[in-house]
Amino acid sequence: MTLDEIRTRARKKWELLEHSDRPRIFIGAATCGRAAGALGVLEVLEAALAQNNIEAIITQVGCIGLCYAEPLISIVKPGRPHIYYGNLTPELASQLINDYIVNDNPRPDLALGSVGEQSIEGIPQFWELPMLKPQVRIALRNCGLIDPGNIDHYIANDGYSGLVKTLEMTPEEVIEEIKKSGLRGRGGAGFPTGLKWEFCRKSPGEVKYVICNADEGDPGAFMDRSLLEGDPHSVLEGILIGAYAMGATEGYIYIRAEYPLAIERLKSALRQMADYGLVGDNILGSNFSFHIKIKQGAGAFVCGEETALMASIEGKRGMPRSRPPFPAQAGLWGKPTNINNVETWSNVSAILGRSAKWYANYGTEKSKGTKTFSLAGKVNRTGLIEVPMGIPLEEIVYGIGGGIPNNKQFKAVQTGGPSGGCLPANRLNLPVDYESLAEAGSIMGSGAMVIMDEDTCIVDVARYFLSFTQSESCGKCVMCRLGTKQMLEILENICNGKGKPEDIDLLQKLSEAVKAGSLCGLGQTTPNPVLTTIRYFRDEYEEHIRNRKCPAGVCKALISYSINEEKCPGCGLCIKTCPVGAITSMGKGKPVVLDHEKCIKCGSCYDVCRLDAIKVE
Amino acid sequence: MVKAEIRQQLDELLSSYNRDGSNLIPILQEIQERNGYLPEEAMQKVAQFLKLPESAVYGVSTFYAQFKLVPSGRKIVRVCRGTACYVRGGARILSEVEKHLGIRAGETTTDLEYSLETIACFGSCALAPVVVIDKTVHGRMTPAKVKQILADARNGDEAKS
Numbered sequence: 001m002t003l004d005e006i007r008t009r010a011r012k013k014w015e016l017l018e019h020s021d022r023p024r025i026f027i028g029a030a031t032c033g034r035a036a037g038a039l040g041v042l043e044v045l046e047a048a049l050a051q052n053n054i055e056a057i058i059t060q061v062g063c064i065g066l067c068y069a070e071p072l073i074s075i076v077k078p079g080r081p082h083i084y085y086g087n088l089t090p091e092l093a094s095q096l097i098n099d100y101i102v103n104d105n106p107r108p109d110l111a112l113g114s115v116g117e118q119s120i121e122g123i124p125q126f127w128e129l130p131m132l133k134p135q136v137r138i139a140l141r142n143c144g145l146i147d148p149g150n151i152d153h154y155i156a157n158d159g160y161s162g163l164v165k166t167l168e169m170t171p172e173e174v175i176e177e178i179k180k181s182g183l184r185g186r187g188g189a190g191f192p193t194g195l196k197w198e199f200c201r202k203s204p205g206e207v208k209y210v211i212c213n214a215d216e217g218d219p220g221a222f223m224d225r226s227l228l229e230g231d232p233h234s235v236l237e238g239i240l241i242g243a244y245a246m247g248a249t250e251g252y253i254y255i256r257a258e259y260p261l262a263i264e265r266l267k268s269a270l271r272q273m274a275d276y277g278l279v280g281d282n283i284l285g286s287n288f289s290f291h292i293k294i295k296q297g298a299g300a301f302v303c304g305e306e307t308a309l310m311a312s313i314e315g316k317r318g319m320p321r322s323r324p325p326f327p328a329q330a331g332l333w334g335k336p337t338n339i340n341n342v343e344t345w346s347n348v349s350a351i352l353g354r355s356a357k358w359y360a361n362y363g364t365e366k367s368k369g370t371k372t373f374s375l376a377g378k379v380n381r382t383g384l385i386e387v388p389m390g391i392p393l394e395e396i397v398y399g400i401g402g403g404i405p406n407n408k409q410f411k412a413v414q415t416g417g418p419s420g421g422c423l424p425a426n427r428l429n430l431p432v433d434y435e436s437l438a439e440a441g442s443i444m445g446s447g448a449m450v451i452m453d454e455d456t457c458i459v460d461v462a463r464y465f466l467s468f469t470q471s472e473s474c475g476k477c478v479m480c481r482l483g484t485k486q487m488l489e490i491l492e493n494i495c496n497g498k499g500k501p502e503d504i505d506l507l508q509k510l511s512e513a514v515k516a517g518s519l520c521g522l523g524q525t526t527p528n529p530v531l532t533t534i535r536y537f538r539d540e541y542e543e544h545i546r547n548r549k550c551p552a553g554v555c556k557a558l559i560s561y562s563i564n565e566e567k568c569p570g571c572g573l574c575i576k577t578c579p580v581g582a583i584t585s586m587g588k589g590k591p592v593v594l595d596h597e598k599c600i601k602c603g604s605c606y607d608v609c610r611l612d613a614i615k616v617e
Numbered sequence: 618m619v620k621a622e623i624r625q626q627l628d629e630l631l632s633s634y635n636r637d638g639s640n641l642i643p644i645l646q647e648i649q650e651r652n653g654y655l656p657e658e659a660m661q662k663v664a665q666f667l668k669l670p671e672s673a674v675y676g677v678s679t680f681y682a683q684f685k686l687v688p689s690g691r692k693i694v695r696v697c698r699g700t701a702c703y704v705r706g707g708a709r710i711l712s713e714v715e716k717h718l719g720i721r722a723g724e725t726t727t728d729l730e731y732s733l734e735t736i737a738c739f740g741s742c743a744l745a746p747v748v749v750i751d752k753t754v755h756g757r758m759t760p761a762k763v764k765q766i767l768a769d770a771r772n773g774d775e776a777k778s
Contacts, residue, residue: 031739031740031741031754032741032743032744032756034754035741035744035747035754035755035756036744036756036757067743067744068743070743070744070756216740217737217738218738219698219699219700219701219703219737219738219742220699220700220701220738220742221738221740221742222738222740222741222742222743225740226740257646257683258736258739258740259740260752295642295643296642296643296646297681298642298645298646298681298682298683298684299681299682299683299737300680300681300682301737312642313639314638314639315637315638315639315640315641315642315677316638316641316673316677317676317677317680318680318681374740374742374743375743376700376701376704376742376743376745377700377701377704377705377742377745378704378705382701382742382743382744382745383743384743414700417700448700448742450700450701450704450742451704452704456704461704464700464703465700468698468737472737474680577760579713579716602709602712603709604709604760607706607709
């Protein structure tokens, strides 16, 4: 069967589904949705439908990105728009079946938004919501909208049309198209993708490899997981296009073992591709043959670095090596190899499916297209987002993210994970592109974006990142192995009230040495969180060192808790929460008493008190 | 486990792989999946099978965080220490879990019922802080919810939310 025939059939099935006379329910069942309780909601939905003898079509979809509102479903009744409902509980789910599906009350009080020509009173347009309006979904084009376990859904939505076009072009033309699009590597470093492909293409050798880097290790990053769980074919199609352009016949997807659902989705996607002749020998009847294997990582952050990743595929310890030779010359088993990140591959299939010109319309002069981010931390609307390059950070934090919860003050936005930096409020006007972020001392990175509020201690954040990279250092380079250890000790001292005035300078000197003395990206970027926090929050370091105070009230050695007797009504909520019994009641209406000897400064009482009656100093 | 038993299981497992060094990690992953750890005899046998020095197998086993050289508990409780979880009070969640299980991160209860681990990031950051019991991810944890999910796990009736 040709792809045209497959597509015609897939479109027919899709149309039948779209115009089904049965109600349809889409439920976000990616890892985030499941963690929020989606499978429990699903059970209740099925039971409530059965009880009412309603035959509905339930489709499990990936993440649409509104993670703060998970579990999330959308309901479509025949001839009516899609209506999205968020923050569902099993109780609300069963109410919705009764109220909307049985009785036709769309429950605007529970709805987030609607999609479709008609609108429903009291329900806003879904794509016009403040979280969604500024977004441009290219890599995530199908996430949350199609069944990731059904290749026909992808094909019905123009999937694999980029591959068909590719097979009609010469490899050089494909590379030219990617170059024209301006696409740069989305794994973090931002190297021009077309150029990287050209190096590999021109590298002599019969056997070449293409690798998809799905070893998403940055803490705070979940874009690649969501993309693989929500639309694996967009990534797989990109890999095929790249393999054709570079003349590779074998490929690997290197994915974290911590992502079991994404692995399952990939495996089933590959099986369905094989059934349609989209992978293996003579793809779609052409001369192009390509085989893909999945390799599971075994829990080493450094394996996100390309030479370490290749060592790991070869069955060795994942330790980086010096370059040159670059992977394009001598990579996996010494053969020319190209590695791109999950998001890059999904952009590739979009570019070939539409055009380089269309793609280059988005973004800035040097950073074209869009970038996905996982927005997390102290922000009202956490989620998976995709924005055009050049968008100001402010618009992400306040527009899309809806600002900081509980009326707290914004303190910093952390981009680029442990390799990136913390940017303060006065840098929020910064456009999100590779150059601007680097100039500010951070990096674009893979797309982790963690928001911090006034309750976050910036020195403790630096300590946290250092403790992570220090333990993940593979140990090959002395400066990365030992320098980070020294830096961590200094930061621990500062947090424990043992900081010395010369520590800040020493940290800066060590940072420069670690950067200069490390082979790979891990060591070279490890000091970034320390350097940016010193650059933008020096006064907070000094407060810790000179005055032995932690302004955010986080560093245990520098704080103490006390009861504000004027505000405390003696409700006793803190007494129940205190894990060590340090708080005692003096009777109703009288303030409680805190025993400083017993207090372990865990902060449980502070969190639970609704009246601000617990003071931290 | 009895040595003979390990040998028999290994023979069967190894027969599905060819003797290529690149199979080392997948083989170790499968052994770990079946036993919960890598028994010494198994690592020796794998070295023979792949014609690798035992030191190379040991090197790989100790390099990757996934591999355990001692038996772990029947249930694995993993607390995320990713950035988002950290910012949203992950440390408190960890100490709460430690308190309830009576062990610290990296340890196993004496009855081999629970192992407690921390993990770099689960990628469920939008629902931070996160605790994972075996394969079930529990999001938006609070100290009170920790108590609840551990009680549910203990009753063998894992909560779905």
